[in-house]
Amino acid sequence: MKFALLIALLVILLCSSSSVAGEGEYQVKAAMLLNFAKLVDWPAGSFGSDNRITFCVAGKSPIIEPIQKMQSKPVKSRTISIRQVGRADDVAGCQLLFIPQSEHAHMSSYLQQANHLSILTVSDMEHFASSGGMIGFYEDGSNVRFEINQETVQKQHLQLSSYLLKLARRVR
16 A cells, blocks of 8 residues: 555656646646545545546546546546536535636635535646635646645545645645
8 A cells, every 4th residue: 555655656746747738737637636536535425336436527628638548547446437517516426526727717616515525626726725625736837736725625524645745835
């Protein structure tokens, strides 16, 4: 288990220092989402009986294509399922929700729904973590970095690996 966490940590570190440019940006973010899922523990009862972990993407985003390539990959003895959601009411059954910049106008609705369901929320919107989201991507020069709102994570009874917390540039 420690070896798997170390590998996930290295991948996140390598991805976070990758250059941000066009389509590559979303491949980096998708890889980071996969590794976030490996380093998060959800409360009991967060998963259905079908042994899947469901990654949801709100609205339309260029991240959907690289995320779809993850379909059926294993995460903690579960397989990844991908789903696009068009409304905040559709997030039930998601364990991870990516809210792209294009959904800025609906961010609070998505967060409100997700916070009732212990869903890990991630976005590339500016100030996402300080606005009540859990993990926010930001650019640092040509690198993708992330910040964590630990208070929101704890309120939703999610547990982040200490490895993940060490990698976050800003832990709130």
